[in-house]
Amino acid sequence: MKALRAAPLLLLGLAAAAPAGQQIVLHGNENGAMPCAACHGAQGQGNSSIGAPALAGRQADDIVAALNLMAAGQGGNALMRRIAAALTLTQRQDVAAYFASLPAAKP
């Protein structure tokens, strides 16, 4: 029940985070994180030729969880671990909200 009541607030927070997330996705951050769009695509559609998965339309929570794991040195590859670690937790939430807001690529 508690989680249900918090949901609208969470959604508001995610919507507000999208512009900050877009900035990082397209331009990287001040801490050396490369622009996600370079590999995952400007629309988050992914790039199978380099093994970068699509992120558009994925659940924000899932993306944050994956980034947290990689920042902690688990999962992903060495470069993604470095990128994830270069994002603050807030920035991970911002980029996740932005990717979640994009329409999932058509199969």
Ligand code: HEC
């Ligand atoms: C240099 C290319 C490159 C850049 C830049 C990059 N990624 Fe990735 N990313 C990858 C590749 C390749 C993988 C797949 C890693 C693996 O599991 O082997 C990946 C995996 C991920 C995953 C895990 C997805 C899953 O299904 O578990 C997330 C989340 C992610 N990237 C988010 C980001 C974000 C957010 C940024 C920008 C801050 C970013 N990536 C920048 C190449 C990149």
